[in-house]
Amino acid sequence: MIALALLENYNGIIKNYKSGDIIFEEGKQPTHYYQIISGEVKMNNYNDEGKEFIQGIFYKNQCFGEPPLFIDQVYPANAVAVVDSELIVITKDKFLELLKNNADISLQIIKNLSQRLYYKSVMAAEISSQDPEHRVLRLIDYSIEQLNFKQEKAGFLIHFTRQQIADLTGLRVETVIRAIKSLEKKGDLKIINRKVYR
Known part of the structure; x- marks a missing residue:
């Protein structure tokens, strides 16, 4: 989504996660922007009976977990590596600075978030009635x-x-x-x- 070179210019750090590693936990305050270089990440919750509900699955070149960065809310779900994964991570401050300095990237992020909102709306209707x-x-x-x-x-x-x-x-x-x-x-x-x- 965002070029690796640009993320590195904003102090991006490459991190590796093994399959099953927790990247961040539901209820924690967001501090970083995450983008997948390789691998697969899921965002999930568990109900009171321990049943998993997957909010989304993300792949190479996709970002995840960024909506709470904009509204100072805690993460609504966990992020877990499905397979061994390599991510690039930048701090919230650097991410917001990057967006302020790159209008085209800001528009990409808005489009990406809008697509996810659309998906959530469609799936909510499907789950409730179909x-x-x-x-x-x-x-x-x-x-x-x-x-x-x-x-x-x-x-x-x-x-x-x-x-x-x-x-x-x-x-x-x-x-x-x-x-x-x-x-x-x-x-x-x-x-x-x-x-x-x-």
């Missing part, structure tokens, strides 16, 4: 569009696990498995070697 198959398909279609999933001969490879789809849609993993099988029968999805394609 059947499981519709929820799963909507998440997949949105992700293909926004996350640049790779197109192969069989179609777009969906990088989410069944568990991640469940956690992103508020469904049980068993329900997701049934929905995916049903969507395959209808011709909306393909399953090849346990991988899901659209």
Whole structure:
């Protein structure tokens, strides 16, 4: 999203996280801007019964966790490395300085935040009123569009696990498995070697 050289000019530091490492915790005050160089990061919460809900999954060149930096609020979710990940990190003060000095980057950040708000609105409506198959398909279609999933001969490879789809849609993993099988029968999805394609 933001060029690494520019982030380094604002004292960006490269940090490495192992799979499962917590990058920041829900309820903590934000102090840094994070951008992924390589790897995968999820933002999640747990309910009282310990069930995970994934707020979002982020990949190479994406940033995460920046909205609280603008409004002096605590993080609403945890950030966890899904796989070994390399990030570039700059302090909040340097991030805000970078935005003040680079109007084009500020517009990129606004667009990115707007896209996420749009996604949250769409998914909130889906979760509250639509059947499981519709929820799963909507998440997949949105992700293909926004996350640049790779197109192969069989179609777009969906990088989410069944568990991640469940956690992103508020469904049980068993329900997701049934929905995916049903969507395959209808011709909306393909399953090849346990991988899901659209």
